[in-house]
Amino acid sequence: MVIGVRMEPELERRLDQVALQLGKSRSACIREAIGDYLLRHGDDEEACRQSQRLADLEPATWSEQVPDWSDWTA
Numbered sequence: 001m002v003i004g005v006r007m008e009p010e011l012e013r014r015l016d017q018v019a020l021q022l023g024k025s026r027s028a029c030i031r032e033a034i035g036d037y038l039l040r041h042g043d044d045e046e047a048c049r050q051s052q053r054l055a056d057l058e059p060a061t062w063s064e065q066v067p068d069w070s071d072w073t074a
Helices: 009-022 026-041 045-057
Strands: none
Touching: 009 026, 026 045
């Protein structure tokens, strides 16, 4: 399956740097990140355990700015 991901140029640059440092492709880094995200936010027992552990470690005021992609079309 092919999935397109839109990101800011700075995020793309950082992804390329990390991929190069790790000796991995962009796709491999993104697949790993998605897997980690699903493990953390899924609905199984391990995901709940991981989420609680991370919640205990993260500051309560953390939030993520979500860009406005309303003009984006697939």
